[in-house]
Amino acid sequence: MSRPGATRALVFVSSTVLLDSIGFGLIIPVLPTLLVQLSGRPVERVAVDGGWLSFAYATMQFVIAPVLGSLSDRFGRRPVLLAAVACFGADYLIMGFAPSIAWLFVGRLVSGAAGASYTPAYAYVADITPPERRAQSFGMISAAFGIGFILGPPLGGLIGGIGPRAPFFLAAILSLVNFVYGTFAIRESLPPERRRPFDLKRANPIGTLLQMRRHPAVSGVLAAMFLWTVGHQVMPSTWAFYTQYRFHWSPAMNGASLAAAGTIMALSQVFVLRLLVPRLGERRTALLGIGVAAIGYLGYASASAGWMMFAWLPTWLFGAVVMPSTNGMLSKRVTPDAQGELQGALACVFSLSAIAGPPLMTQIFSRFAAVDAPIRFPGAAFAASAVLAGTAALIYRRATRLMA
16 A cells, blocks of 8 residues: 555554544543433442443454454455444434433444444554554554543533533534545455455354464463453543543543543553653563553542542553553464454454443442442452452563563
8 A cells, every 4th residue: 555545544543533532531521420411319329330231342342343343354444444433423312312321322323333343444554554663553553542531521511511411413424524525535455365264253242252272372462451441441431431530530520630631641652652662672561551540540549639530640641551562462362364453453452441440440439339348348349450450560571571
């Protein structure tokens, strides 16, 4: 693919991931207040409901992600990506017109299916990028996710002041624009001779993960990444509930704090990753990121004032490099015709963690923040994330010894 064509493709893939993260971030700042109003229960109790909404989203991603990865290995990346973008638009319309909480769950299911688009998206990037530059290209895609977190939460809080449905209609329009752009701007990246037959046994979450047994080192890293991403789920699932309970933050303040986190993550992908990988390599960069993030989790858990939550956010300058550096390292360990399958396996790991993490973290928060808790420790979920990160670092270090 020519350089201009590759540039256009990266723009489209980045915008697809951007819209995914914007849609995910739209509801986070206002969700605690909305659930309190709908149920009449205190915030530490309704946090569990928020966890189940995330569970629905992640479960659908888990089921669909390997299917999209295998379909893109068979039919090419372009048609699969465009179909996912169309689903984004449909989801935002469903959410915009939702008359009840039940319809919010329907919207989360549709958005989970569309959100699985990052499987063919990352495979597309692997197709058009030389191996030595893949970590940086994956970093650009991750930066788009971070930018979505910059835009999504404050946009949800701001436009939600006009009307709670307005942000979703705006997102639907953006998805339509992206679909039109992708239709005319990108070409297929996977030539017919490099495609493989579609195999249903390999196009399901368990089958995709089992295929990774052919690569023992990759399997070990996937196990470490599962623990790492389970711990990371404390941020989107528990942050707004914790800060509203602990520091009485408004949805606007929560939106601002999550926007700050997104800004830091985006800066990390654009600048910190480019500085660390050439000097430390992908392996040591990821291990450094896990360690610094674990310290940050402990900081959130022990914070006694709201400003301390902001003070610990810069730890994500390092925590945000873990996934792109790991992705770049693993992409060198599989053949070109299995890149989609690898990305499907990584997506499965992320989806499994997103299935397990939100209910786990919100219930830990709810249990230790309740008035009848045996030990009152509202930051317990963040402390649990620090423990998971430390365990992940140990497994990661052992699994990647021969990759150094």
